Amino acid sequence: MNAEPALQQKLLELAEVDAELNRVEHRRRSMPELAEITEAEQSVRTRKDAVVAAETSGSDLDRDIQRLERDVDGVRTRAQRDKNMLASAGVSAKQASDLQHELETLARRQGVLEDEMLEVMEQREAVQTNLDAARLELTTAEQTLADASARRDASAGDLDTTEAGRRRDREPIVAALPAELLALYEKGRSRQGIGAALLRARRCGACRLELDTQEISHIRTAPKNEVLRHEECGVIMVRTSESGL
Ligand SMILES: [Zn+2]
Numbered sequence: 270m271n272a273e274p275a276l277q278q279k280l281l282e283l284a285e286v287d288a289e290l291n292r293v294e295h296r297r298r299s300m301p302e303l304a305e306i307t308e309a310e311q312s313v314r315t316r317k318d319a320v321v322a323a324e325t326s327g328s329d330l331d332r333d334i335q336r337l338e339r340d341v342d343g344v345r346t347r348a349q350r351d352k353n354m355l356a357s358a359g360v361s362a363k364q365a366s367d368l369q370h371e372l373e374t375l376a377r378r379q380g381v382l383e384d385e386m387l388e389v390m391e392q393r394e395a396v397q398t399n400l401d402a403a404r405l406e407l408t409t410a411e412q413t414l415a416d417a418s419a420r421r422d423a424s425a426g427d428l429d430t431t432e433a434g435r436r437r438d439r440e441p442i443v444a445a446l447p448a449e450l451l452a453l454y455e456k457g458r459s460r461q462g463i464g465a466a467l468l469r470a471r472r473c474g475a476c477r478l479e480l481d482t483q484e485i486s487h488i489r490t491a492p493k494n495e496v497l498r499h500e501e502c503g504v505i506m507v508r509t510s511e512s513g514l
Contacts, residue, residue, distance in 0.1 A: 270496040272450045277496065277507045280454055280465035283442045286435050287458060293432045302421035309414035316407040323400035330393040337386045341379060348375045450496065457504040465505040468497075468512045475504035489514050 351368045354360060360368070443451060457475070458464035466474030471485055478501050480488070488497060488508065497506045508514065 270449060270453060271492075271494045272447065272496050274493050274508075276446060276450060277465075277505075278509065279442055279445055280450070280505055281467055281507050281509075283439065283446070283454065284463060284465045286439050286442065287464060289435050290432065290439075291462060293428050293435070297425065297428050300421055300424050302417050302424060305417040306414065306421060309410060309417050312410040313407065313414055316403060316410045319403040320400065320407050323396055323403050326396045327393065327400055330389055330396060333389050334386065334393065337382055337389065341382050341386070344375050344379045344382065348372055348379070351375070453496065453498070454505060457498070457502075461502050461504050463504050465507055468506040468508050468514075470513050473499040473502060473504065473506055475499065475506075476502040478502070485514070 351372050355365060355368050355372075446454070454464035456464075461475055463475040468474060468480075468488070472479050476499065478499070480499075484500075488506075491497060493508075497508070498504065499506050
């Protein structure tokens with residue numbers, strides 16, 4: 270393939286723009302915020318689980334407390350009824366003795382229930398302390414995630430701006446190149462990540478391999494408008510005065 274040396278030089282300009290686009294892409298993938306976000310998301314999930322677990326324990330204990338309150342109420346109502354019966358006229362001695370006996374049983378039962386209630390309320394308090402701490406940790410983790418996301422978005426925004434600029438730079442260069450030459454460039458770029466490179470100090474600018482004497486002598490004698498490709502890597506080698514041929 271042939272192309273004017275000036276057009277071949279344009280390939281180097283294009284390669285420079287594309288190298289910058291590659292760097293933008295690399296920076297996009299290797300933003301430190303991405304790892305921070307992954308870690309923060311994990312942390313938010315763990316803390317959400319802790320909050321849910323504490324909430325569940327809390328509502329279980331609330332139900333226990335309500336049940337104990339109902340039981341105590343039941344015992345009190347029963348005891349009040351027994352006391353009323355005892356106080357009423359016409360209670361036989363046998364009935365009175367039975368009622369007294371039941372009142373003692375009810376008093377013991379109430380004592381047991383109240384002890385249990387006290388214990389459950391202490392547990393409830395401890396769970397509430399855990400829940401408050403877990404919620405605070407969740408808020409902190411969510412804040413960390415939001416901060417990292419905001420920084421990622423800001424960095425991505427900067428990269429978008431840089432990328433848009435380089436894409437604009439690319440357009441007039443691409444427009445000036447013959448389709449066939451551009452296709453050859455893109456072929457190398459898709460395979461090697463570089464479409465064209467300067468031949469300098471006998472080295473291919475793409476793969477950095479040193480060319481042997483035979484290749485160099487071929488290049489020296491090749492017409493200026495011949496498009497040369499490095500056999501090893503397939504990338505277009507552009508000759509300029511810097512090539513040192
Ligand atoms: Zn090469």
